[in-house]
Amino acid sequence: MPAPSTENFFERVYEVARRIPCGRVTSYGAIAKVLGAARSARMVGWAMNACHGREDIPAHRVVNRVGLLSGKHHFPGTNLMQQLLENEGVEVEDNKIVYFQKHFWDPASGCEL
DNA sequence: ACTCTGACTATTT
DNA sequence: CAAATAGCCAGAG
Numbered sequence: 001m002p003a004p005s006t007e008n009f010f011e012r013v014y015e016v017a018r019r020i021p022c023g024r025v026t027s028y029g030a031i032a033k034v035l036g037a038a039r040s041a042r043m044v045g046w047a048m049n050a051c052h053g054r055e056d057i058p059a060h061r062v063v064n065r066v067g068l069l070s071g072k073h074h075f076p077g078t079n080l081m082q083q084l085l086e087n088e089g090v091e092v093e094d095n096k097i098v099y100f101q102k103h104f105w106d107p108a109s110g111c112e113l
Numbered sequence: 114a115c116t117c118t119g120a121c122t123a124t125t126t
Numbered sequence: 127c128a129a130a131t132a133g134c135c136a137g138a139g
Contacts, residue, residue, distance in 0.1 A: 071120030
């Protein structure tokens with residue numbers, strides 16, 4: 001499909017986000033890279049912003065490259081995103097994922113799931 | 114058609 | 127090590 005429309009871009013982001021295993025997290029850049037737009041990490045976050053109303057997108061499993069819950073301000077409540085991550089076994093402290101590299105999941109390497 | 118903004122990232126100061 | 131800068135692309139007004 002050498003004609004990736006913008007709508008497909010969003011769908012692809014959701015598809016990858018859904019593939020994130022429970023208790024795992026990934027970064028916008030990693031998803032963007034898999035989508036073939038490593039320089040469009042912002043677009044991934046933008047797509048996440050539009051994930052509301054879509055299927056069950058585990059947006060709380062998507063954080064920035066340092067494991068910081070940059071999108072927690074977009075979740076209802078104040079620390080829902082952190083609570084969700086901790087609920088899945090991800091250690092979070094001060095809006096940041098502890099041992100981020102340990103919980104990190106590369107969508108390109110986890111495709112064998 | 115133009116401008117502004119945004120859940121990012123890498124580089125430089 | 128922290129803050130500032132630039133590059134990126136798509137959606138909304």
